[in-house]
Amino acid sequence: MSELREIRADHDRATIVMYQAYPDAIADVAVEQQKFGPPFSVxxxxxxxPSFLWLMHRSNWGRKSGQERTLAVRIRREGWHEALSLAVLTxxxxxxxxxxxxxxxxxxxxSVHVQWDPERTLRGAGLPYDSIQVGLGRAVITRYVEAWTVSIEDLTPRVQKIRRLLDEGRAEQAARLCPPERIYPVPADLTQRLGM
Incomplete structure (x- = not known):
């Protein structure tokens, strides 16, 4: 149990951004239709x-097989809260x-699993506070696709640019290109369930 568990995200009054990495076949359909469709599986x-840098750590900046494309999926906050209200820690x-x-x-x-893992720096080092990952099971994925998703943006070109800047030792410029994230206000009734 940790006070160091906070959700940091790109969010506004109505929506919050989630990051996912996919192969071209799934990403192309999602970006074109602005919603997930086959070959994406429900x-x-x-x-x-919600952590961009955690996904970058996980996908090795889009270099892992099947995780070449980085998508920013903007979803409704009520959908996010619904997912969290169904969640059980892993x-x-x-x-x-x-x-x-x-x-x-x-x-x-x-129907929803939640896992906390150390947040990451630009270079992938673990930080002393945690980042949330939310696993949507079959019972809720259709709602994610049909009702919660507002827009899907392909961040792959930006990810490649950040990676290039990092490789060139220009970390400060790379950091400026990362999406903004700030602490997300979690409703009090959910903090206990999430182990916050």
């Missing part, structure tokens, strides 16, 4: 992350779950 869990925490058995039962039946 039949398996999809992970969304690890047992006594203060929240009581017993390992109670956690296991709720985790196995949960």
């Amino acid at each position: 039949g398996r869990m999809t992970w969304i992350k 690890a047992f925490e006594p203060r929240i779950h009581g017993t390992p058995e109670a956690w296991r039962r709720s985790f196995e039946s949960a």
Whole structure:
């Protein structure tokens, strides 16, 4: 349990941005239609992350196979809150779950999973505070696609430019190109559930 768990995101009064990395086939359809469609599968869990640098760490700046394209998916805040209200942490925490058995039962039946991992610097080093990842299960992915998504932007050219600047040792310029993120106000009824 940590005070160092905060959600940092690019958000406004109505929406919040999630980052995802995909191969061309999925990204092309999503950007063109402004919503996910085949070959994107609503039949398996999809992970969304409000931290741009965490996704960059995970996708190795778009160099990992199947994660070449970085998408910024702007979703409705009410959808985000709905997802968080259904979430169960991926690890047992006594203060929240009581017993390992109670956690296991709720985790196995949960339609949304939440995991906290160390936030990352521009160069991928771990920071002393955590970043949230939210796994949407089959029960809610269709709502994510049909009802929550407002717009989808392809950030791949920007990611490549930031990566090039980093490779050239121009970290300050690279940092200026990263999307802005600030602390997101989590409703009080959700902070306990999320282990915040």
